[in-house]
Amino acid sequence: MSEVIWGLGTSHVPSIGAAMDRGLHDDPVWSKLFAGYQPAREWLADRTPDVAVLVYNDHANGVDLDVVPTFGIGVADRYAVADEGFGRRAVPDVVGHPELSFHLLQSLVDDGFDMTVFRELDVDHGFTVPLSVWTPDPGDAWPCPVIPLMVNVISYPQPTAARCYALGQALGRALASYPEDITVGILGTGGMSHQLAGTRAGFINPTFDHMFLDAIEVDPEKLAALSREDYIREAGSEGIELIMWLVMRGAMNAEVTKVHTAYHVPASNTAAGLALFDNRAPARA
Amino acid sequence: MSEVIWGLGTSHVPSIGAAMDRGLHDDPVWSKLFAGYQPAREWLADRTPDVAVLVYNDHANGVDLDVVPTFGIGVADRYAVADEGFGRRAVPDVVGHPELSFHLLQSLVDDGFDMTVFRELDVDHGFTVPLSVWTPDPGDAWPCPVIPLMVNVISYPQPTAARCYALGQALGRALASYPEDITVGILGTGGMSHQLAGTRAGFINPTFDHMFLDAIEVDPEKLAALSREDYIREAGSEGIELIMWLVMRGAMNAEVTKVHTAYHVPASNTAAGLALFDNRAPARA
Amino acid sequence: MTSPQPAPTYVFDGPTSRRGHRMNKMFMSLTRAQAREEFLADESAYCDRFGLAEDQTTAVLRRDWQAMLDLGGSIFYVYKLAMMDGLSMQYLGGVFTGMTEADFKAAMLAGGRTDV
Amino acid sequence: MTSPQPAPTYVFDGPTSRRGHRMNKMFMSLTRAQAREEFLADESAYCDRFGLAEDQTTAVLRRDWQAMLDLGGSIFYVYKLAMMDGLSMQYLGGVFTGMTEADFKAAMLAGGRTDV
Ligand SMILES: [Fe+3]
Ligand SMILES: [Fe+3]
Known part of the structure; x- marks a missing residue:
């Protein structure tokens, strides 16, 4: 069986990637955000898993509006970094893990999740920015193979938060039944509160975000019980991306150990959050 | 609420469409097949619904292997007839019903079905042949708007028969909650037993097919309990298409009235079957 | 279908996506x-x-970003036109809220718009 | 993953679809x-x-239909090449089973191959 060793929730704002790509690490607008990432990066650097599963959404780069899957999974050997209009980010392509992908696919479909299979997929900032948050200097390659798990969050109706949490739990079961002994890291991405369009553009809700950062650790069921409309009202129309953190959390144990959290406003128009959890049982007294 | 008035299960073999398009209605190879359709066609001609939902699979014409949805639903105004390589069938394009499509989409997603949304979709013989079985001479237009419900049956792992039946039941609930009073016909397509490739090509299992034609009326749970492997073994590797009849059946009442069934071997390499059910409560003594 | 549009929020629902396709x-x-x-x-x-x-077409030619939203544009798609014009999401945020880009940026740096 | 290939049957599973992509x-x-x-x-x-x-490539050039299946071809895709060549699914059925097209058609008309 494979073992989930950690779960990382993180925003995936494109400007975070752009700031890193332009070396703005010490820029006064950005330095606090990156300082908040540092403890997580250090912890993760010593705990590279054999494979990672990255839960994300595409932003009209890898898929078009013609065909919008609610849940998709990549089964490719390799995922190219998308050109979002003005050249691709200068980061490595993503190496996949098709054997584990096909195992997860079969297990999830047998478990009643109606996955869409991607045999080819270009991944956009929603995917590569979290990888950069984890690994700022990947060199020629990301630290391990990564499997994309795509969630529709931009086209209504999104899956419910409860369904995302259930998908995470099914993902946990699927990983546990993998015949090989490998270690796995899970990334849930998106959020935190933000709204891009309309008179409410620039909306930030730090109260909700802090509640979310706490509850994702100790009471994910509470977050899973919120409706689409709750997320849109409390976290903004794009803050609904936070439902993807629930997939990550669902794949972990009921009890997890918090390694580090960080919260910063703004990354461009968005509240940026990070939460890192150790999935190994805490030492007991 | 909308009311499902009938359900039609039918094979969708391309050669059936080709035979109709070439006017081979009275050809000795085909006349028996078409004679078997006649009573169903007559009954249906008097019962045109306001909308139909057609459950089918694409055969590498409307979607490619790059992106394979387990379950998809069309939300378009119109669906073009696909060119499968040598010109499109000379039948009308399909008019959609986006209002009902979006209602079904929301209801199904809320009910935990992870639908893929098609805002554009070309429909192939899997879709147009059943329409021709229902309406041999459509003239300029099919009898009513039709909503495509796509199921992956050609790429392993297909959804389980049980999941297809559950989708049908959710479809029934979704239709029942539609605010307008409209009548609906449901078509489940594919099968019956056949296998196209390998040393087992030409495989036909009339015993299984007859069992299926009986059970789809009176004991669909029995069919829903069969595994993928059961279908592939008993009905051939392409006979697994029969799981799509379970979506149709699931959307109907527990008790339905058989109007007509027909069975004929062969349509090209396939056992062709038809089963038509009245969903209105039978008159009681 | 029921539309869940909270008052000043764009939700890319069925009717919106049809209009803007x-x-x-x-x-x-x-x-x-x-x-x-x-x-x-x-x-x-x-x-x-x-x-x-x-x-x-008129909204596109005039770069009337608000009208593009009202006519079914998804912000992620509208943004591709803005990017081509060299405009940022923060510029758009200013347009939608009646601020200059500088004021919108300042509002975000000050912790974002928490009262809307 | 577990492969559910019944003996003489092609199932388009993960390994097959990767090989044939x-x-x-x-x-x-x-x-x-x-x-x-x-x-x-x-x-x-x-x-x-x-x-x-x-x-x-060799299988394609030689129109070795059986080899195309063995090398990951999906029958629905392989058939597109056959269609281009003017060949029918019944011709292919004959090839896969070692029959002429006429014999394969006759077997189907006689009720299909019920014993395989
Ligand atoms: Fe995003
Ligand atoms: Fe078919």
Whole structure:
């Protein structure tokens, strides 16, 4: 069986990637955000898993509006970094893990999740920015193979938060039944509160975000019980991306150990959050 | 609420469409097949619904292997007839019903079905042949708007028969909650037993097919309990298409009235079957 | 279907996505350099090619970002036109809220708009 | 993953679909008239363009339908090449089972192969 060793929730704002790509690490607008990432990066650097599963959404780069899957999974050997209009980010392509992908696919479909299979997929900032948050200097390659798990969050109706949490739990079961002994890291991405369009553009809700950062650790069921409309009202129309953190959390144990959290406003128009959890049982007294 | 008035299960073999398009209605190879359709066609001609939902699979014409949805639903105004390589069938394009499509989409997603949304979709013989079985001479237009419900049956792992039946039941609930009073016909397509490739090509299992034609009326749970492997073994590797009849059946009442069934071997390499059910409560003594 | 639009929020639901479909496809095409050249050579003809409604074409030609949203544009697609014009999401945020880009940026740096 | 291949049956599972992916994409392309022309002008070069493995190209050039299946071809995709050649699914059925097309058709008309 494979073992989930950690779960990382993180925003995936494109400007975070752009700031890193332009070396703005010490820029006064950005330095606090990156300082908040540092403890997580250090912890993760010593705990590279054999494979990672990255839960994300595409932003009209890898898929078009013609065909919008609610849940998709990549089964490719390799995922190219998308050109979002003005050249691709200068980061490595993503190496996949098709054997584990096909195992997860079969297990999830047998478990009643109606996955869409991607045999080819270009991944956009929603995917590569979290990888950069984890690994700022990947060199020629990301630290391990990564499997994309795509969630529709931009086209209504999104899956419910409860369904995302259930998908995470099914993902946990699927990983546990993998015949090989490998270690796995899970990334849930998106959020935190933000709204891009309309008179409410620039909306930030730090109260909700802090509640979310706490509850994702100790009471994910509470977050899973919120409706689409709750997320849109409390976290903004794009803050609904936070439902993807629930997939990550669902794949972990009921009890997890918090390694580090960080919260910063703004990354461009968005509240940026990070939460890192150790999935190994805490030492007991 | 909308009311499902009938359900039609039918094979969708391309050669059936080709035979109709070439006017081979009275050809000795085909006349028996078409004679078997006649009573169903007559009954249906008097019962045109306001909308139909057609459950089918694409055969590498409307979607490619790059992106394979387990379950998809069309939300378009119109669906073009696909060119499968040598010109499109000379039948009308399909008019959609986006209002009902979006209602079904929301209801199904809320009910935990992870639908893929098609805002554009070309429909192939899997879709147009059943329409021709229902309406041999459509003239300029099919009898009513039709909503495509796509199921992956050609790429392993297909959804389980049980999941297809559950989708049908959710479809029934979704239709029942539609605010307008409209009548609906449901078509489940594919099968019956056949296998196209390998040393087992030409495989036909009339015993299984007859069992299926009986059970789809009176004991669909029995069919829903069969595994993928059961279908592939008993009905051939392409006979697994029969799981799509379970979506149709699931959307109907527990008790339905058989109007007509027909069975004929062969349509090209396939056992062709038809089963038509009245969903209105039978008159009681 | 029921529409869940909270008052000042755009939700890309069924009716919205139907209205905006061709315009959003046009925006999507602008991710290719060749398409951007063709668009810039004759914006109106390019919009016609994608079958935009007249009010949509007008909104695109005038860079009326608010109108694009009202006519079914998805912000992720509208943004592709803005990117082509060298405009940022923060510029758009300013337009939508009646601020200059500088004021919008300042509002975000001050902790974002927490009272809307 | 567990493979559910019943003995003489092709199931288009993960390993099969990975092996056949480029070849199936090449078959898919043949639904366009222009692509068929380019294919027929230089079949080997066309296969190279899609990145087929050598044994796959050989199978395509020789019209070795059985080998195409064994090398990851999906029957629905392989059939697109057969259609281009003017061959029917019943012809292919004959090839797979070691019969002439006429014999295969006769077997189907007689009720199909019920004993396999
Ligand atoms: Fe995002
Ligand atoms: Fe079929």
